[in-house]
Amino acid sequence: MPETVINTGITSTAAELSFDDFRKIVINDYRVGFESRQASVIGRREVLTGKAKFGIFGDGKEVAQLAMARAFRKGDWRAGYYRDQTFMFATGMSNLKEFFAQLYANPDIEKDPASGGRQMNCHYATRFVDTEGNWTNQAETMNCGADISTTGGHMPRLLGLAYASKLYRQNKELEYLKQFSVNGNEVAFGTIGNGSTSEGLFFETFNAAGVLQVPMAISIWDDAYAISVPARLQTTKEDISEVLKGFQRDAKGNGYEIFKVRGWDYAALCETYERAIKICREEHVPVLIHVVEMTQPQGHSTSGSHERYKSKDRLSWEEEHDCLLQMRKWMIESAIMSAEELDVLESEAKKYVRNCQREAWAELETEIKAEMAQAVELINGVAQQSAKRDELLGMLSSLQACVDPGRRDTIACVRKVLRLTVKENTEARQSLLNWLGAEKDKNVERFNSRLFTNTPKSPLYVPVVAAEYADDAKIMDGREVLNACFDANFERDKAITAFGEDVGAIGDVNQGFAGLQAKYGDLRITDTGIREATIIGQGMGLAMRGLRPIAEIQYLDYLLYSITVLSDDLASLSYRTMGGQSAPLIVRTRGHRLEGIWHSGSPLGFILNALRGMHICVPRDMTQAAGMYNTLLRGDEPALVIECLNGYRLKERLPANVGEFTVPLGKAEILKEGTDITVVSYGSTLRIVMEAAEELSEMGINMEVIDPQTLYPFDTDNLCGRSLQKTNKLLVVDEDLPGGGSAFILQKIIEQQNGYYSLDAQPKTLCGAEHRPPYGSDGDYFSKPSHDDIVETVYKIMNEANPGKYPAIY
Ligand SMILES: Cc1ncc(C[n+]2csc(CCOP(=O)(O)OP(=O)(O)O)c2C)c(N)n1
Numbered sequence: 102m103p104e105t106v107i108n109t110g111i112t113s114t115a116a117e118l119s120f121d122d123f124r125k126i127v128i129n130d131y132r133v134g135f136e137s138r139q140a141s142v143i144g145r146r147e148v149l150t151g152k153a154k155f156g157i158f159g160d161g162k163e164v165a166q167l168a169m170a171r172a173f174r175k176g177d178w179r180a181g182y183y184r185d186q187t188f189m190f191a192t193g194m195s196n197l198k199e200f201f202a203q204l205y206a207n208p209d210i211e212k213d214p215a216s217g218g219r220q221m222n223c224h225y226a227t228r229f230v231d232t233e234g235n236w237t238n239q240a241e242t243m244n245c246g247a248d249i250s251t252t253g254g255h256m257p258r259l260l261g262l263a264y265a266s267k268l269y270r271q272n273k274e275l276e277y278l279k280q281f282s283v284n285g286n287e288v289a290f291g292t293i294g295n296g297s298t299s300e301g302l303f304f305e306t307f308n309a310a311g312v313l314q315v316p317m318a319i320s321i322w323d324d325a326y327a328i329s330v331p332a333r334l335q336t337t338k339e340d341i342s343e344v345l346k347g348f349q350r351d352a353k354g355n356g357y358e359i360f361k362v363r364g365w366d367y368a369a370l371c372e373t374y375e376r377a378i379k380i381c382r383e384e385h386v387p388v389l390i391h392v393v394e395m396t397q398p399q400g401h402s403t404s405g406s407h408e409r410y411k412s413k414d415r416l417s418w419e420e421e422h423d424c425l426l427q428m429r430k431w432m433i434e435s436a437i438m439s440a441e442e443l444d445v446l447e448s449e450a451k452k453y454v455r456n457c458q459r460e461a462w463a464e465l466e467t468e469i470k471a472e473m474a475q476a477v478e479l480i481n482g483v484a485q486q487s488a489k490r491d492e493l494l495g496m497l498s499s500l501q502a503c504v505d506p507g508r509r510d511t512i513a514c515v516r517k518v519l520r521l522t523v524k525e526n527t528e529a530r531q532s533l534l535n536w537l538g539a540e541k542d543k544n545v546e547r548f549n550s551r552l553f554t555n556t557p558k559s560p561l562y563v564p565v566v567a568a569e570y571a572d573d574a575k576i577m578d579g580r581e582v583l584n585a586c587f588d589a590n591f592e593r594d595k596a597i598t599a600f601g602e603d604v605g606a607i608g609d610v611n612q613g614f615a616g617l618q619a620k621y622g623d624l625r626i627t628d629t630g631i632r633e634a635t636i637i638g639q640g641m642g643l644a645m646r647g648l649r650p651i652a653e654i655q656y657l658d659y660l661l662y663s664i665t666v667l668s669d670d671l672a673s674l675s676y677r678t679m680g681g682q683s684a685p686l687i688v689r690t691r692g693h694r695l696e697g698i699w700h701s702g703s704p705l706g707f708i709l710n711a712l713r714g715m716h717i718c719v720p721r722d723m724t725q726a727a728g729m730y731n732t733l734l735r736g737d738e739p740a741l742v743i744e745c746l747n748g749y750r751l752k753e754r755l756p757a758n759v760g761e762f763t764v765p766l767g768k769a770e771i772l773k774e775g776t777d778i779t780v781v782s783y784g785s786t787l788r789i790v791m792e793a794a795e796e797l798s799e800m801g802i803n804m805e806v807i808d809p810q811t812l813y814p815f816d817t818d819n820l821c822g823r824s825l826q827k828t829n830k831l832l833v834v835d836e837d838l839p840g841g842g843s844a845f846i847l848q849k850i851i852e853q854q855n856g857y858y859s860l861d862a863q864p865k866t867l868c869g870a871e872h873r874p875p876y877g878s879d880g881d882y883f884s885k886p887s888h889d890d891i892v893e894t895v896y897k898i899m900n901e902a903n904p905g906k907y908p909a910i911y
Pocket residue numbers: 184250251252253293294295296297298322324326327328401
């Protein structure tokens with residue numbers, strides 16, 4: 102079998118090639134395409150025979166991807182979806198063995214470097230961070246952001262990957278970051294299915310890239326269907342590039358270059374990609390390549406058959422227009438290869454793919470069977486010393502009879518054996534217990550690890566530097582403290598950039614960035630359109646390419662408009678690549694109480710649930726916020742910082758080291774020591790809690806007040822749990838709905854920190870009302886925890902504990 106030639110990233114125009122060179126390229130392309138098709142065919146079979154759970158493949162999309170790969174160079178990026186295996190093989194960013202390893206969910210990161218078996222098949226990623234937190238030289242590699250299954254969800258990230266090239270080209274201060282860019286020459290290639298262009302994220306991204314003029318090349322793989330739903334029900338005029346024509350650049354202004362080409366016409370595809378990518382790369386103009394007349398030889402996925410919803414005519418049209426069939430025909434007509442030669446190539450390719458598949462399966466199976474053999478021996482030992490010998494031996498033979506066993510089969514059997522022999526304290530049982538313990542650690546690493554990259558550069562390990570104050574420290578508005586912090590950081594690190602709605606010219610709606618655009622330029626402090634999802638995507642792409650973005654969401658309530666990107670893409674990035682990719686994006690926003698339904702939000706419950714994989718910081722004032730930014734900007738993991746909307750004009754002292762001091766993540770702080778009750782609160786409610794503490798103290802109640810400062814991680818030193826050992830009573834106060842952020846805090850304290858064992862009274866939460874907060878001061882009073890509410894709730898807990906000393910108020 103001749104070696105497959107991998108795209109080296111050097112393109113040459115057809116005109117410069119001899120016929121022989123040209124012929125070689127075409128033959129190699131066809132081989133890669135054909136192997137890819139075989140992978141799809143065998144992959145589907147593996148699912149249908151039960152070796153893999155689910156399969157989705159790139160059959161019918163091969164030829165366009167060969168052409169796209171020809172235009173793809175070192176330094177470039179891909180953000181695509183599950184149809185792109187051919188492109189990945191053609192560029193060498195993946196291979197057939199890895200393809201099958203992922204299909205079989207092999208959790209060995211060496212075998213499936215994209216996801217360590219965590220993602221469905223055909224979800225690609227290249228690894229650019231190692232366990233020490235060192236980044237590869239991305240300018241020297243071909244790069245692929247980790248795919249997600251949600252169709253269209255990757256579009257905002259694509260924008261950011263392209264936007265990084267713009268910053269690298271236009272901001273000369275970034276020239277020192279050579280490992281990420283060569284003068285911004287890198288193109289960000291996106292792929293998306295025709296149906297998924299109906300998603301809002303597609304349109305938001307499309308418009309933003311036109312405005313920003315970034316080197317983004319979107320390919321739409323148009324097979325006229327989205328599972329069963331035809332183009333007629335998806336797209337106006339059934340033709341997305343026709344609809345998008347208004348984005349074409351012209352005398353009236355900047356925009357796109359738009360191309361349309363058939364998915365089975367190899368020569369036209371190669372020519373189109375060469376032209377389109379040249380414009381995109383050299384001029385930094387976004388391009389759209391609408392690839393039509395694509396097919397699905399095997400239907401959408403292994404979940405169903407397309408014969409159910411496609412007409413006979415359509416199915417026979419698809420058969421005839423199969424891109425590989427058409428390419429084969431063209432190769433014969435162009436005297437590149439004869440039919441007989443192609444037959445030989447194809448039969449060799451089939452054997453080669455089969456071998457890759459078998460090897461990938463054997464690699465996983467060998468490991469699993471070796472583990473099973475160890476367990477079998479140990480269980481056998483337990484059985485020999487057990488009163489339940491026969492039952493255990495019966496279980497053993499069922500385990501050994503498993504067809505294609507998984508790790509779960511072995512572990513489940515071991516656990517059952519341990520349950521059955523719970524009263525038998527034998528040596529053999531102890532050995533089995535020890536074995537299970539060791540396997541447990543390995544399985545945690547395989548299946549549960551790297552929610553964060555956890556490298557030595559994690560913000561959790563940033564040295565703690567205390568805030569220092571001169572005797573005559575200036576007292577100023579909180580927003581000015583923040584402003585000074587940002588100023589110092591922008592001065593220190595040229596890779597930091599901030600953007601969002603109204604962030605640039607006016608320095609954000611609360612003036613945190615005031616004056617900084619004038620000082621550092623509009624490439625570093627930048628206004629954006631109203632487009633929260635792509636603001637996050639913009640930041641994510643920049644962060645993946647070595648920059649240090651602060652993406653601003655104007656109010657916490659608008660975070661919802663970006664939540665898909667935050668949750669599906671950013672927060673899961675490290676986990677879904679097993680720590681192979683990282684996007685240390687800092688999302689800045691402001692929330693908690695102010696005025697009205699959409700400017701008073703404090704939905705921490707949903708944030709904590711949706712954003713596991715990000716640090717969640719809830720500073721009580723702007724000084725603490727500044728310290729958190731100082732920490733995060735020196736670490737390498739993503740975070741959300743929620744500033745207090747009503748705190749910008751409150752007076753704070755300016756630390757002398759405002760750009761240097763750090764607030765550590767996960768470190769709670771006791772704001773007031775007390776002995777009677779522990780009150781845990783965060784953000785805007787803390788100030789009211791502290792005021793309530795004064796009145797309560799006059800009533801003879803000595804509260805301890807704890808600010809966890811960050812909700813994720815939460816109080817890693819168990820300050821709350823330890824406080825309960827002293828006070829034996831707990832109240833959690835926040836502005837979220839009942840059962841939201843406060844429930845999270847309760848679970849941490851009561852269960853994780855063992856607070857339950859210290860309680861003398863029922864633990865309580867005091868939260869906002871179960872609706873959005875109404876407008877106005879009365880609205881606030883009647884729907885968010887007030888001073889009166891806090892005083893009376895604490896008092897009531899004391900009353901329940903000691904009614905004699907604290908008689909009921911009502
Ligand atoms: C956000 C989201 N909605 C729905 C789905 C379920 N889904 C998976 S693939 C698919 C069809 C996509 O069609 P298209 O974009 O045309 O791509 P194709 O599969 O045809 O290449 C749908 C609806 C999903 N994965 N993500």
